[in-house]
Amino acid sequence: MNDFNPARLSRRAVLQWFAATAAALSAGDAGLSALAPPAASGGTPSGVGYGTDPDLLRTYQPGEAWPLIFQASQKACVSALCDTILPADHLGPSASSQGVPAFIDEWVSAPYPLQQADRPLILEGLTWMADAAVLRFKKEVSALDEAQMRELCEAVCNPEGLRVGFKNAVRFFNKMRSLAMGAYFSTPAGWEAIGYVGNTPLARFDGPPVEVLEALGIQQTVV
């Protein structure tokens, strides 16, 4: 009942395969909807935040404000997924080179309500990914090649996935993508990738350059 044919499948076939896998594994919504407590699949967050008067001038690495909870396999899975979402290319380096996986770890480990609400989805989603990789490719997620990672992502990156019983897998992927984008684009490399220029002292502020004004059909009105 599980199709391990490594040949590249059509998009429709991929979706069907995932539906079949889901049925076999109960790893679609059935696996994710329970959203079991995270203790079984990761460490327990410390529950202590940085307080109301933290030192704002020092540099913090993930893990310094509170302990991280990811196990090695979870780190590897997150790293592989983040680098598929935001790979090294002509627009800049990979997500993992910018500390994005560690940020995700910091996020699920954080003691605050918003992050705690995301934790079951992310931890269960990582378990689901690991199961899917073994079932589909007989590999760990971190050992998948690019085409294989894309195949996994194709099934869950789009609301179409909702129709084939992957509501929570789609939610998981979108959450990971949103968190990874936030983390990536808040680094100097991410700034360059997205086109943010600033955070540097200037002697004067000239407003948008001529090419921008012309492109928008506007004029500088403050002289």
Added chain:
Amino acid sequence: MPIITSSKSQPSYDVVIVGSGAGGGQMAYTLSLAGLKCVMLEAGRNYQPALETPMFQRPDQAPLRGLPTPEKNFGFFDSTVDGGWEVPGEPYTQASEKKEEQFHWWRPRMLGGRTNHWGRISLRNGPYDFKPRSRDGLGFDWPVSYGELDPYYTKVEMLIGVYGTNSGRENTPDSPAGVLLPPPKGRAAELLSQKYGKSLGIPFLSIHRAVLTRPLDAETIPAKLHPNNPWAQRLVADSMRARAACFWATDCGRGCSTGANYQSTTVHLPPALATGNLDVIANAHAREVLVNSEGKATGVLYIDKTTGQECRVSARVVVLAASSGETVRILLNSNGGRGVANSSGLVGKYIMDTVGTNVAGQIPQLENCPPHNEDGAGGSHFYAPWWLYQEQASGKMNFARGYHIEMGGSRRMPNGANPVSDDLTQGLYGTSLKEAARRYYGSMVSYSCRGEMIPNEGSFCELDPAVKDKWGIPVLRWHWKWSEHELNQVAHARKTFGELIETMGGKVRKHISDKPLEFIEPGGKVIHEVGGAIMGGRPKDSVCNRWNQTWDVKNLFISDGAPFASNSDKNPTLTIMALAWRAADHLIEEARQGNL
């Protein structure tokens, strides 16, 4: 050492000032430079912007990329420390379980208070704003006219430094020539809004903000502020020279280590401390105004938070500038819980906030914009003052008071949150996602309604009969109510912003609800709480007279937002400072004549 502990305080002072923000800071400045011996009580810790402000720190250097948490409500790098919507051990309560009848109370606990992180928007009230009841029969007139406050607005603008232009528009006062600093250039989204706003009659133009776009003129301004007082002139000039002009980077909400924007801690307190006439006691949480058997104030009872002990400080005059809510709380808790200055029964009544709602839009014209630096002055450059006074006067509108529009583009430093909305990149990952992010980044604009709320009987605070804070002091219980005027106002704003976005060829984002009660910002959320000890012409229907002086206790002054008789759409801080300076001048004169 001017920042002192309780044990180092003097036996008695001329004036004790409770609170160190815009009102307390202005009072301390004016009084100490006039030679009065002052002591300031601040409930939070000492705070030193020059040493503590994270100026160029990046989100990736902070926990959770600097995103907001319950411990840092506006993000890790926001200047507010030890404060926010909730303060541990210092609760407040709501009289109603209904969301729309609740008030959210922002309380910083730090030297300088809200002035450390505020938006620096510094708009003068106009002539109409002081006499609203005379114009439309609603709310209350102030016992002060624009003409009386005008010179004080000018003095405050010269002292703190405000950029902007004179527009000559109705009820949007000009400053005298040469007072305002040069306005910053418009950014792309601001100029685009200006262009399309014109076709709808919406006048986007340079906003007024307390940021130095060039150094203050320390050679000439001090003599204009303090004629016949060379000593004060010298101290103020020294303080002005210590402030640098803006270097066009970093958000003002972080505060400013170089003093390029106004915060009490970098503008009001340095010259006041340099006089040697000001002691500041931090971690001093005021509990009561002390009064004697003749009904005169004799000082303040406070908790020294470092020891938990009750302490007293004595003074000939007491000034409360603790924020509307906290000032009300102190007044009601005074005199052994019987209250002071409350023969009118109006202490705590007529609390107002600014009316707010926000609409964001995505503008295709702004997609794929060539990268360029739009950090600017660390906040807004443009706004639109209220433009429909005539329509309101002729009875064409279904709400009585106006709003101004604050706006923002999105080509700013990504702050750790996804800078591109998820729905715009649906289904994408990999290089195509990065390309889409680059395309859409900077293409969002947002418009905020900032409108006038009319005081009403249903918006007030009182002492909770049961709940106390960790020192055993009764806490505030809030009541809130919007009238049709505010709800119709936000409905108008929402419709207008939608039209503007569509006129620009864009699409409105996330239309949450059609019900104004669901899209109006909840009470307190704009953090412009004023009222609670309103000023008026008669003791029976006001708490303060025209000099911010309580009718009942003539040596008790209130110099925060509490005496506001209305809350025009203009942000309250500049008016708090102008009123405080004026009240301080009156206090000095009365003290000189032996009337206090």
